[in-house]
Amino acid sequence: MNIKYRCIECNRESPPDFFRLKCEESDYSCFDIFYEKKEHLSEIHLPVGSEDVIKLGEGNTPCISLKDNFPKINDLICKLEYFSPTSSFKDRGSSILISAAKKNGVLEFAEDSSGNAGASMSAYASHAGIKAHIFAPEITPSSKTDQIKMFGAELHKIPGPRQNSTEAVKKFCKETAIPYVSHNYNPFFIEGMKSFAYEIYEEYGELVSDIVIPVGNGSLTVGAFKGFNELKVAGKIKKIPKLHCVQVKGFSPISNKSNNIDWEFDTSSSTLAGGIAVSDPPRINQVIQCVIESEASAIVVDEEDILNWHKKIAKLGILSEITSAAVFAGVESLINMNKINEESVVLVPVTGSGLKDLSNVMI
């Protein structure tokens, strides 16, 4: 596999190093993987040989249409990402990341997560015989932390906002010399997300005009953009669908920066949309670039609208986690802003199962 790392900020290239998180030259400085082989491959580019990919059934998620419920747009397609080994879209990324970890001889690692990525990484790690330490906020719903424990990972509950878990895991890794295999920094995770784009292309060709994505750290946005871009470079599509970014009030660093509006994190902010409660996403500039290049919008929605939509879609037979419902509030906003209209074929990922945070809903 001829791959290189490229810093997403300074564009410097370097040989791939699974354990290297950041480029020393720049501030926000994660890596991207790029493929030296320049031919137009007919299949998805992956940084792990197909014989080495650990599979638990991830990907190939089904789509259903809610066209009748959204008469102001041409179609609303829900891609049900919770049809997945650990019931969230993160499994696409974990499959590739943990496969690469195994190839790199990892026997134990640590990671921080709001819950879904932690559960997902734990499942793949345990299947691969790798010990995982998962650092998650104390307020993570018990279904997610129970999943993590059932998969055999060691759970470290960290008080305070999500960012504290990141700081705690970094400290832990420094002290123990256990590698920090972060799904937000490590570019192998992003590569796993690309299959989302390929599946949409395979099912709908170029029919989908807009994709509305809930954004915390933005791995799905970056992965989808990379996937569609590969398809574009290979001559299969002419245009990348608009990749709209939806964040929740109180946690909108990406949408605000994207719209040139000053933003500072208020540590008293809280939300039940825990999957997007991220105040300091390391790939912020890369996510904004995906929004700009796909000519999309980055918006902020209200907590109340998310909770209302969460209930509404359950009545249509889609029980998502609260975070996932943000995209429906987003679609409504984009319609009101006239960013999407009767010609738009809109696709939304339903990123996680409602079984994951029922305890936060049933009061």
Added chain:
Amino acid sequence: MNIKYRCIECNRESPPDFFRLKCEESDYSCFDIFYEKKEHLSEIHLPVGSEDVIKLGEGNTPCISLKDNFPKINDLICKLEYFSPTSSFKDRGSSILISAAKKNGVLEFAEDSSGNAGASMSAYASHAGIKAHIFAPEITPSSKTDQIKMFGAELHKIPGPRQNSTEAVKKFCKETAIPYVSHNYNPFFIEGMKSFAYEIYEEYGELVSDIVIPVGNGSLTVGAFKGFNELKVAGKIKKIPKLHCVQVKGFSPISNKSNNIDWEFDTSSSTLAGGIAVSDPPRINQVIQCVIESEASAIVVDEEDILNWHKKIAKLGILSEITSAAVFAGVESLINMNKINEESVVLVPVTGSGLKDLSNVMI
């Protein structure tokens, strides 16, 4: 659609009647649907036109192999049935049953369930704009009852063993004249289960020799048998895979009767495998016939073995509900009994998501 009802006991034929639960002529007397069109159709026979089928993404579940963990048999394939709208295999049946309910003008109905079928029927009903009343045992895990409520159904919690919910719903329906749309009696539900067999044939041809199924009321066994039998009649397969039946100690009417061993329900019996805690399955003779005709075994496993396997498979990245783990205990038993061996390609459905009853596991 040219279909008829046929009593599973006395074989008398009658015109299909969606609301008729039993044949008056015999005791255990559910109906089976059969198709008058005798040509060898190339597609699955369904009693509802494809344009009328309500779909929420059910079916086409992925398979993964645990070959390395079961060296005494040729292969162990897990078909992950919890990749499903409501995270259980019941969605296959509910899709067809609720589609038929809608065609028959149902606006409100009642049903009894240990939880999974209730959640599943609620989701499809709510998508179809139909009001559902779900009668479930008081001890049903909260994830399942919360699902039912989120989908907008009315939950009726009934104290005592599973059988009490059946009695309560029958009384309710008699008093209110709301139709009893029972997934255990109504043959449309069984027809939805057939896709399980078709998918196995499509993916593996005739490679799978044995299928090990957890049996409560036995809808998956009956549905799988019917599906494979259609494939056999159509000349696509020569032999139906062995459809082994696994029940749990305390709730083994089918396995015991199948082995000609007297059995009586002890009302003090309890199990955490709630999905198969059935003492009086209406299709008992039909299930036994499927076991006999496929030359399979009907066995009983211990609660403790189920709980141990539940933990073991989680460590392999498969977090199932407790009930689902019964099949792994069953595979172990069948190996020990020499019913399956190094030549056997064994498939097990993993019927439900572990997120559904984590509260019963994490103590």
